[in-house]
Amino acid sequence: MKGNIEERACALAAYIVENRATVRAAAKKFGISKSTVHKDLQDRLPELNRALYAQVKEVLDENKAQRHIRGGIATRKKYKGI
Numbered sequence: 316m317k318g319n320i321e322e323r324a325c326a327l328a329a330y331i332v333e334n335r336a337t338v339r340a341a342a343k344k345f346g347i348s349k350s351t352v353h354k355d356l357q358d359r360l361p362e363l364n365r366a367l368y369a370q371v372k373e374v375l376d377e378n379k380a381q382r383h384i385r386g387g388i389a390t391r392k393k394y395k396g397i
Contacts, residue, residue: 324359338352338353
């Protein structure tokens with residue numbers, strides 16, 4: 316979804332809020348890099364839609380708080396051979 320940057324930022328935000336998705340999942344879904352997702356959400360979205368930005372920030376903060384747990388689970392699966 317390249318093209319209109321404002322539309323992409325709002326679409327990314329809506330996807331993350333609706334699906335409680337991670338930045339990595341959103342980047343994969345939209346076919347863009349994680350850096351682009353961060354740039355859209357952190358820099359562009361607050362200027363476009365403050366309310367949507369607040370919702371996205373809530374989800375991203377939750378994901379950030381849980382990432383050490385997800386990493387541990389992934390490592391456990393890796394060494395168990397699952």
